[in-house]
Amino acid sequence: MSFSERAHDLLGRLVRASAFERFLISTSALLLSVFIGALIILGAGRMTDCASAAYTIAVPGKFVTTTLPGLVPGVVKSVLPGGLWPSQAVFAMGFCYDPFAVYDLLFLGALGDVLNNPLNSQFATTIAETTILMFTGVAVAVAFRADIFNIGVQGQLVVGALTTGVVLTYVAPPLAGLGVLATIVLLPLGLLLGGVAGGAYAAVPGALKAYADANEVITTIMLNFVATSIALFLVSREKYFKDPESFANQTVNLPDVALFPSWLFRARDDVSLLAFAFAVVVLVGIWYLLQHTPFGYDLRTSGLQPDAAEYGGVDADRTIVSSMTLSGALAGIGGAVYVLMVLGNFQTGVPDYGFDGITVSILAGNNPLGVGLAAFLFGVLKSGSIVVQVGSDVPPTLVGVLRGLIILFVAMPEFFRMIGQKFGSFGRPGEPVATDGGSGGGSDE
């Protein structure tokens, strides 16, 4: 057997292993999204005006990333001015945005100068975003495992954040003098409040699905709108919870003892390694809960085989409500972390952590441990979008487009399987590959 045959056989066997296949599909989806994203950046670069092209494509020739005067977009086709590659390029097109530069800012900018200074403020932002996305990602994942689409993570996060922010404004100030002791009491209390509120808010669509057959996709999306409106109502009026000294719609700032300690990072970077560590512990805890406890077993089987689960004595309705509640509680804790680590109070206009959580979970194959990795990737994107905003003219909402593309491509594993079959020889039926035990093609067809 030649080396390449051996390699193909190995690859084929690995691809059949489902975890590895998921990883491959997620990676391919990611790369494809980045590629389509680059096309969108180029396309957008033709729709705007600029003094000189940031990026030029010349045919025949090669991709050039230098500024060429005279190739301003708006001219659909321009012939290169004399002096530059004479007689070679017959066609050249300039673009206002350079996709390579944008991706450089997006992916590497988010890390900052991490090798020399791991505590730099851009990397701090990345860690903070990652921490919150770990909660929303695992919240979506828990529901997904029970075959429930919790699109309401955004609303549950808002309700959790609101509850934590509001209640602590009354509880925290009297305890402010106690120092570390106050933190030991207030931090768990804040997280608990967020979890309970988020869980209760998610239990509603859970119960509606279980007992009234109301589609949870619709109800949770509607509850997102309701949560945003209620938060705005409560935080925009001084007779309720608005900070009277601020023009913004926000609650009174919480005392520092109620917040996550910043430890190694600077306080103004709004990040906490303690919160990050807590998020890691929660992910591992949820993984253990799903894989190694009776509750997790019930949840997973009702997701995979609802009829079999019911036959095996699982109360399907109760499982729906409890998995939704758990999912919402995780989202609510994420909201509490957002308040206690990033904001220091509650403000309206909460970023789309819930929707990013959907992508994080889908990218991670709904595996709590994978969520950690996917959340870091999205933390990089979110943090990098700020770098893009500062360092280029490309709107940072580009990340929103990538978010949707990634979900779309992960949702179509068949596409990558077809491509894999076309370009790799593994798994192709009828191919006389000399395999040792005949374990290859055919057995899984």
Add this chain to the structure above:
Amino acid sequence: MSDDRRVVGTARSAVFSTYDRLFVGRGRLQQAVIGIVLLAAVGLVAAGLLAPQSDAGRLFAVLTADSTLAATLRLSVPIAFAALGGIFAEKSGVINIGLEGLLIISAFVGIWATDVTGSVWYGLIGGVLASTLLAGLFAIVCIEFRADQIIAGLAVWLIALGLAPFLSSVIYGSKNSTSVDTFPTLPDMGIPVLSDAVTAPMPVVGVAPVDIPFFGALFDASPPVYLMLLAVALSWYTLHRTAFGRWVEASGENPKALDTAGVNVHRVRYAAVLLSGVLAGVGGAALALGVGQFTGNGPTMVNGKGFIAIVAYLFGNYNPVGALASTMLFAGLDATQLTLQARDVFQVPTELVRTIPYVTVIVVLALFGRTRIPSAGGEHYESGEDE
């Protein structure tokens, strides 16, 4: 038999058939809610006529204001078009949860194309093209690559939610676009006979159609409203009276039978999903061109209308006319809250009033959501013949 008795008989049977439709075969809770709603409606009308100064009377005045029907019709357009599109897609077996995304993308492209071409009609066509393109992508992903329809639909929504504000920022430098022309209303359109007819006093009553209390709004609407009514009628006809309608139905209920009968299931599903893109595109473009601007902050100007549309057609039991009726209910609630805000009749906080349509959607879904989706809905179908 005298004419009187025949009239009484017809009225009695009408009352009984309405009663049957409303109450028979429903659960206690549903019956109670329907009863309470009916009683409240009767009470409201009575209060409006007998005690116009009471709170209920003033609410009745708000509900019967010209502006309320006008706003209801205007707000119905995007929801009704998206709902019609959703009916075709879902009946064919492809659950299109991405209607919201189709509305968003067509709202933006509608404005942009109007801005570029200078004509609202070209803008409308531009919006329809964009929405159909995105629906086509969704169709390929679902039908060719067997993607999970719910997840792919969510992706369509999120792609549009990212792409429209992105393009707006690229072109206009802000998530909100510049202002463009809006659709003129019927009297201003300058259609030779029609535009004059609706503003001129009618021969016998001496009132112009546009000045008729409440219903005058029907004659003073913009083209998308009339397109909506036309689309509802055409959709009903297509679904219930044509071969294509039967194919769509069979493709969702029993694709194997359709395949056996020699009709390509994939082709029917492609047609239905593309049609949902066309219809949602009209709705989204009309929404934006009614305002004259695309606003892309937060959930954008579409603001959940695509999801409300899904509930509207579920509540309307996949019937275009029923979908229009439930659309008018949700849009009517939205219009009422707008009029309430504008008139400031009751001192109710706007943020909470704004949630009324969303809460109603949840209540309706919880009470009446147990509709029967097509038996092959959400499932991939692979024809056996090429094996």
